[in-house]
Amino acid sequence: METEGTYDVQAIRAQFPILSRKVKGKDLVYLDNAATAQKPLAVIDALVHYYSHYNANIHRGLHTLADEATAAYEASRTAVKDFVGASSPDEIIFTKGTTDSINLVAHSWGKSFLQEGDEIIITSLEHHANIVPWQMIAAEKKAILRVIPIDDNGILDMEAFKAMLGPKTKFVSVIHVSNALGIINPVEEIIRLAHEQHAVVLVDGAQSSVHLDIDVQTLGCDFYVFSGHKIYGPTGVGVLYGRRDLLESMPPYQGGGEMIKEVRFEYTTYNELPFKFEAGTPNIADVIALKAGIDFINSIGKPAIRKHEEMLLEYATAQLKDISGLRIIGDVKNKVSVISFIIDGVHPQDLAILLDNQGVAVRTGHHCAQPLMHRLGIVGTTRASFAAYNTLEEIDVLTQALNKSLKMLL
Amino acid sequence: MNNPKTIKNIEQDLIDDFSLFETWEEKYEYLIDLGKKLAPLDPAFKTEDRKIKGCQSSVWIHSYTKDGLVHFEGDSDAIIVRGLVGLMIMVLNGQPSKEIVGAPLEFINTIGLSSHLAQTRSNGLRAMIKQMKMDAGVLG
Numbered sequence: 001m002e003t004e005g006t007y008d009v010q011a012i013r014a015q016f017p018i019l020s021r022k023v024k025g026k027d028l029v030y031l032d033n034a035a036t037a038q039k040p041l042a043v044i045d046a047l048v049h050y051y052s053h054y055n056a057n058i059h060r061g062l063h064t065l066a067d068e069a070t071a072a073y074e075a076s077r078t079a080v081k082d083f084v085g086a087s088s089p090d091e092i093i094f095t096k097g098t099t100d101s102i103n104l105v106a107h108s109w110g111k112s113f114l115q116e117g118d119e120i121i122i123t124s125l126e127h128h129a130n131i132v133p134w135q136m137i138a139a140e141k142k143a144i145l146r147v148i149p150i151d152d153n154g155i156l157d158m159e160a161f162k163a164m165l166g167p168k169t170k171f172v173s174v175i176h177v178s179n180a181l182g183i184i185n186p187v188e189e190i191i192r193l194a195h196e197q198h199a200v201v202l203v204d205g206a207q208s209s210v211h212l213d214i215d216v217q218t219l220g221c222d223f224y225v226f227s228g229h230k231i232y233g234p235t236g237v238g239v240l241y242g243r244r245d246l247l248e249s250m251p252p253y254q255g256g257g258e259m260i261k262e263v264r265f266e267y268t269t270y271n272e273l274p275f276k277f278e279a280g281t282p283n284i285a286d287v288i289a290l291k292a293g294i295d296f297i298n299s300i301g302k303p304a305i306r307k308h309e310e311m312l313l314e315y316a317t318a319q320l321k322d323i324s325g326l327r328i329i330g331d332v333k334n335k336v337s338v339i340s341f342i343i344d345g346v347h348p349q350d351l352a353i354l355l356d357n358q359g360v361a362v363r364t365g366h367h368c369a370q371p372l373m374h375r376l377g378i379v380g381t382t383r384a385s386f387a388a389y390n391t392l393e394e395i396d397v398l399t400q401a402l403n404k405s406l407k408m409l410l
Numbered sequence: 411m412n413n414p415k416t417i418k419n420i421e422q423d424l425i426d427d428f429s430l431f432e433t434w435e436e437k438y439e440y441l442i443d444l445g446k447k448l449a450p451l452d453p454a455f456k457t458e459d460r461k462i463k464g465c466q467s468s469v470w471i472h473s474y475t476k477d478g479l480v481h482f483e484g485d486s487d488a489i490i491v492r493g494l495v496g497l498m499i500m501v502l503n504g505q506p507s508k509e510i511v512g513a514p515l516e517f518i519n520t521i522g523l524s525s526h527l528a529q530t531r532s533n534g535l536r537a538m539i540k541q542m543k544m545d546a547g548v549l550g
């Protein structure tokens with residue numbers, strides 16, 4: 001499936017209804033995939049099919065609809081388990097998204113295991129979702145949040161990280177792939193070094209899950225989290241992979257139905273994994289449709305998609321570098337198909353408005369990584385991010401639209 | 411300087427001007443041009459507490475009275491928004507406080523700015539107008 005020449009991008013595009021719409025009278029060129037990916041028809045159909053044919057509450061009913069819905073929901077859990085290489089579906093917790101997953105861990109693990117003076121390490125590249133929950137629990141527990149510095153290209157200073165590690169290090173929470181710059185961090189080494197100090201490691205896979213082959217057992221991370229909507233699945237569903245012994249040692253995050261074994265007014269005993277962390281009626285429809293997103297990726301294969309995206313990245317990088325005054329931020333070798341750039345004398349917002357009028361959707365601003373922008377001394381960037389369905393022609397449209405915008409602005 | 415035209419007069423002039431634009435490019439080139447021509451605001455007035463924080467850009471409005479009329483100066487770090495600042499100054503500058511506070515400013519919809527500028531950005535425009543009206547109210 002990954003042999004050269006067989007990547008049929010038009011056949012892939014045909015699976016995405018939204019790609020044929022117009023924006024402001026122009027063909028949509030969607031290059032904001034790092035924010036959220038578009039949905040193949042299979043995902044949309046899975047949602048419609050669930051609500052039209054077997055909508056029921058899961059795990060408790062004894063009727064046919066409940067059986068079918070429960071089976072589909074649990075089939076999705078198994079698909080996710082395979083998607084990240086976990087050893088058991090019990091290690092897969094469904095959440096609302098990456099943010100929710102990180103909050104669950106910070107809250108539940110932090111509450112039980114953090115003590116005054118303990119250290120939590122994150123990186124300078126983090127999304128706010130992997131900063132704020134740690135600040136909150138650190139403040140509550142009087143723990144200390146430390147940040148691995150980067151160089152001007154966004155590369156982590158691993159020597160500084162090594163120097164930071166010590167017996168006080170209890171948790172290391174790192175972004176696998178930078179959403180703002182696309183840089184791939186050396187998480188294997190980070191995990192190995194952190195484990196030498198018996199620290200627990202969470203990998204924020206919001207950006208890596210869609211591009212890179214993920215095997216949590218090979219990586220050796222303790223937690224891996226991501227959002228369904230960035231892997232061609234629906235919004236409102238995310239994943240927390242956690243090592244079984246860790247999840248078992250952690251207290252529930254929220255209380256309610258589903259997560260209990262037995263409730264009396266005097267006491268409650270909790271359900272087994274994974275249900276202990278899934279209180280209340282879950283987001284059944286979106287969880288089920290998430291499997292369709294994973295199936296879409298598997299039908300092409302991540303290596304084939306990656307190869308296509310790398311080709312797009314290389315082409316776009318060369319094109320953009322020809323634009324005078326344009327500087328790519330995080331112009332490094334080891335990255336996914338994301339280009340973040342600034343242009344001398346041009347405010348990103350002006351660029352976004354003019355590109356939008358030409359049908360081109362890119363993201364501008366701080367990308368929910370204000371501390372990173374601050375460190376790099378910029379207010380924000382313009383970011384183009386590519387997915388399985390993008391084409392070389394679309395990059396030509398981007399380049400032309402950029403040139404036209406600059407002519408208008410400068 | 412007293413503005414001999416009323417707010418309504420100026421709005422009508424703008425509606426007439428914009429009706430000549432046939433493409434989105436012309437509309438935006440007009441705004442960009444306005445933005446470039448807007449006199450820079452004295453940095454002393456670009457303080458943190460006077461900053462109107464938009465989604466991605468910032469706006470500053472400096473308001474004062476002269477001969478009983480309200481005057482505005484303004485700035486933004488983004489050029490199109492700067493053009494919008496210039497546009498609002500064109501409409502509201504040198505008018506009596508009461509007129510500014512009560513102006514419905516319907517021209518914004520008529521010239522198609524609200525649809526051309528996406529939601530968050532016209533929210534920025536709204537915040538800008540709110541500030542100008544509030545200042546006018548206080549100064550009046």
Ligand SMILES: Cc1ncc(COP(=O)(O)O)c(C=O)c1O
Pocket residue numbers: 034035096097098099100127129130175177178179204206207227368
């Ligand atoms: C690296 C990273 N972490 C966390 C998040 C937050 O994801 P969500 O908003 O889906 O919870 C994102 C999404 O932008 C991200 O890119």
